Amino acid sequence: MIALTKSLALEVSRHNVLVNAIAPGPVATPLVAGMTAEWKAAKMAEIPLGRWGQPREVAPTAVLLASDPGGNLYLGQTLGPNSGDVMP
Numbered sequence: 001m002i003a004l005t006k007s008l009a010l011e012v013s014r015h016n017v018l019v020n021a022i023a024p025g026p027v028a029t030p031l032v033a034g035m036t037a038e039w040k041a042a043k044m045a046e047i048p049l050g051r052w053g054q055p056r057e058v059a060p061t062a063v064l065l066a067s068d069p070g071g072n073l074y075l076g077q078t079l080g081p082n083s084g085d086v087m088p
Contacts, residue, residue, distance in 0.1 A: 002078050009076030020065050020074050025082025028052040048084030057081060 001021055009019040026032055026043055032052065035043075044050070058081050065071040065079070080086065 005078055006076040013075055018065075018071065018075050020071075020076065021078040022058065022061050022065070023078050023080045023082075024053060024058045024061075025080065025085030026052050027058060028054055043085075046085065051083060053081060053083050 001023065005019055005021040012019060026047065032040070044052075061079050061081050065074055
């Protein structure tokens with residue numbers, strides 16, 4: 001996903017098209033709700049923030065990237081609202 005985002009951004013930026021990605025960590029959605037209790041407990045133990053993200057917390061990232069001028073300098077980036085999930 002990251003390589004595709006960067007490659008596509010390089011290809012289309014000359015046409016003034018900005019390509020970025022959002023790669024959230026665990027978010028309280030039906031996908032996570034369907035996981036086993038054991039998986040949820042193990043994942044929660046790994047998250048420095050100590051809680052699942054909420055969809056409403058990820059949405060502002062999309063708004064930022066789509067905004068003008070806020071998102072105008074983001075190109076080929078992957079933003080990760082993830083409760084610190086990738087830190088350990």
